Amino acid sequence: MMARGPKIQIQRVAKSFGAPGRAMPALEEIDLDVAEREFVCLLGPSGCGKSTLLNIVAGFLVPTTGTVLVDGRPVSGPAPERGVVFQEYALFPWLTVTGNVEFGPLLQSRPAADRRRTVDRYLDLVGLSAHADKFPVQLSGGMKQRVAIARALANNPAVILMDEPFGALDAQTREVLQDELSRIQRVEHKTILFVTHSIREAVYLADRVVVMTSVPGRIKQVFPIKLPEVRDRFAHEFTRYESDITRVLREEVAKVRA
Amino acid sequence: MNAAATRAAALLGALALWAAVAHGNAWLGVVNPVLLPTPGEVGRVGLELAWSGELTRHFLTSLGRVAQGFGLASLAALGLGLLVAMCVPLRLMAEPVIEFVRPIPPLAFLPMFLVWFGLGEASKIAFIGYTTFFPMFVAIAASVLRVDVVLLRAAASLGASRADLVRRVVLPAALPGIVVALRVGVGLALFVIVGAEFMGADAGLGHLIMEGRTFFNPAQIVMGALTLGLLGSLINTLLLTVERRLLRWRAAA
Ligand SMILES: Nc1ncnc2c1ncn2[C@@H]1O[C@H](COP(=O)(O)OP(=O)(O)OP(=O)(O)O)[C@@H](O)[C@H]1O
Numbered sequence: 406m407m408a409r410g411p412k413i414q415i416q417r418v419a420k421s422f423g424a425p426g427r428a429m430p431a432l433e434e435i436d437l438d439v440a441e442r443e444f445v446c447l448l449g450p451s452g453c454g455k456s457t458l459l460n461i462v463a464g465f466l467v468p469t470t471g472t473v474l475v476d477g478r479p480v481s482g483p484a485p486e487r488g489v490v491f492q493e494y495a496l497f498p499w500l501t502v503t504g505n506v507e508f509g510p511l512l513q514s515r516p517a518a519d520r521r522r523t524v525d526r527y528l529d530l531v532g533l534s535a536h537a538d539k540f541p542v543q544l545s546g547g548m549k550q551r552v553a554i555a556r557a558l559a560n561n562p563a564v565i566l567m568d569e570p571f572g573a574l575d576a577q578t579r580e581v582l583q584d585e586l587s588r589i590q591r592v593e594h595k596t597i598l599f600v601t602h603s604i605r606e607a608v609y610l611a612d613r614v615v616v617m618t619s620v621p622g623r624i625k626q627v628f629p630i631k632l633p634e635v636r637d638r639f640a641h642e643f644t645r646y647e648s649d650i651t652r653v654l655r656e657e658v659a660k661v662r663a
Numbered sequence: 664m665n666a667a668a669t670r671a672a673a674l675l676g677a678l679a680l681w682a683a684v685a686h687g688n689a690w691l692g693v694v695n696p697v698l699l700p701t702p703g704e705v706g707r708v709g710l711e712l713a714w715s716g717e718l719t720r721h722f723l724t725s726l727g728r729v730a731q732g733f734g735l736a737s738l739a740a741l742g743l744g745l746l747v748a749m750c751v752p753l754r755l756m757a758e759p760v761i762e763f764v765r766p767i768p769p770l771a772f773l774p775m776f777l778v779w780f781g782l783g784e785a786s787k788i789a790f791i792g793y794t795t796f797f798p799m800f801v802a803i804a805a806s807v808l809r810v811d812v813v814l815l816r817a818a819a820s821l822g823a824s825r826a827d828l829v830r831r832v833v834l835p836a837a838l839p840g841i842v843v844a845l846r847v848g849v850g851l852a853l854f855v856i857v858g859a860e861f862m863g864a865d866a867g868l869g870h871l872i873m874e875g876r877t878f879f880n881p882a883q884i885v886m887g888a889l890t891l892g893l894l895g896s897l898i899n900t901l902l903l904t905v906e907r908r909l910l911r912w913r914a915a916a
């Protein structure tokens with residue numbers, strides 16, 4: 406493969422909220438590159454600016470200073486090259502599962518047969534083919550998030566941004582979805598920026614874990630996770646990453662409390 | 664007992680109560696029996712009016728006015744409601760005007776409409792339109808403002824343009840609120856059509872009622888009122904059917 410620049414380049418990005426003069430900094434000088442096909446997890450104390458950073462990359466928020474480049478081009482708003490999966494699912498309740506997954510391809514005016522194939526493929530990938538005609542109200546939280554993942558993938562984005570996508574799920578469902586996401590990533594090879602509160606989840610999924618400081622958020626430490634693609638949550642190396650990251654994160658959480 | 668049977672029983676019960684009170688009054692002579700017509704007397708007036716074609720004429724006249732006034736007002740409320748809700752400067756300008764005009768009881772302006780539009784159809788249609796516009800406009804704008812920003816973000820990151828957002832997200836997301844607004848509008852239209860037809864009309868259910876007063880025929884007044892009730896419940900049933908079809912996804916659970 407040809408050597409290329411990073412897929413996502415976050416360059417000196419800072420963000421403050423509020424009126425000028427009384428602005429509260431939420432993010433301070435973030436520099437982060439994400440390589441193509443890389444899975445990066447953002448960890449940090451609550452309120453440190455993880456969602457803010459993700460929303461800037463998504464194009465929902467404009468940074469106060471700095472820029473985000475995707476494939477070398479500056480981000481100036483939301484675009485289909487950057488798919489987003491939200492903690493609150495954000496499914497369109499008036500559309501069926503099929504209708505939701507078809508939303509992106511429909512906007513691109515792809516022919517019906519082509520859309521049909523895409524929907525079938527991604528519903529199969531997330532194991533929801535049997536529920537294609539249901540409405541979101543008829544689905545469990547885990548199923549809804551599977552639909553949201555299928556909807557993002559069906560649009561074939563190069564980058565997927567996920568803000569605590571499994572945060573609202575119970576522990577068992579959460580692990581099942583982590584397994585699925587890891588399996589999907591081995592097939593789809595997306596570039597993923599993933600926000601989570603769970604260290605275990607981060608170590609299980611990520612190629613690199615980025616730990617942020619308490620607000621205003623900066624990058625505190627980056628942990629490359631050198632584990633096999635298919636991971637064992639009980640392996641000795643796995644738990645060592647967990648405790649290393651826990652120690653670093655705990656210092657920051659303590660600052661928030663202080 | 665199923666719901667339909669319960670409803671039928673309730674209606675029959677109300678009819679029986681009316682019959683009992685009216686006939687009891689005729690028997691005991693508490694008030695002049697002419698002032699309290701029995702179901703039979705009202706039915707007879709109704710049959711005469713129906714036979715001569717008068718009832719249909721009045722009914723259709725009122726229905727036509729409601730349909731036109733409400734139809735124009737709902738189109739305007741939908742268009743302007745969307746526009747104002749989605750454009751911040753417009754909203755800031757519209758708010759104080761609406762807050763001032765809205766609390767004025769519409770009937771206060773009825774004479775104005777007669778002055779402007781004369782005694783013909785235009786004044787009635789315009790008056791119904793005016794009455795129903797504001798509450799529908801305000802409710803529609805509010806339901807557009809309540810559309811979850813996360814849905815807009817989700818659609819935008821799937822490649823939706825501004826037009827796509829309006830058509831594929833804002834409208835369907837606001838639809839439950841829009842349907843409620845339309846039902847309120849129809850209710851109001853029926854509420855004020857009578858007033859509009861009291862003055863200077865030669866047809867319509869309001870006119871029928873007023874004629875009953877002029878010629879001292881209480882049975883005709885009651886007949887006119889009952890027909891209005893029928894008109895209202897017909898329109899409501901129609902809207903409920905439309906609502907159920909459009910909002911299937913909510914009932915799916
Ligand atoms: N729209 C906004 N207006 C003002 N302040 C905001 C806004 N959004 C976020 N903030 C502030 O910016 C900071 C970072 O918020 P953000 O939501 O990015 O944190 P987070 O790391 O995602 O937290 P959590 O883990 O709890 O989701 C917080 O202090 C928050 O209060």
Ligand SMILES: [Mg+2]
Nearest residue numbers: 455456457568
């Ligand atoms: Mg957050």
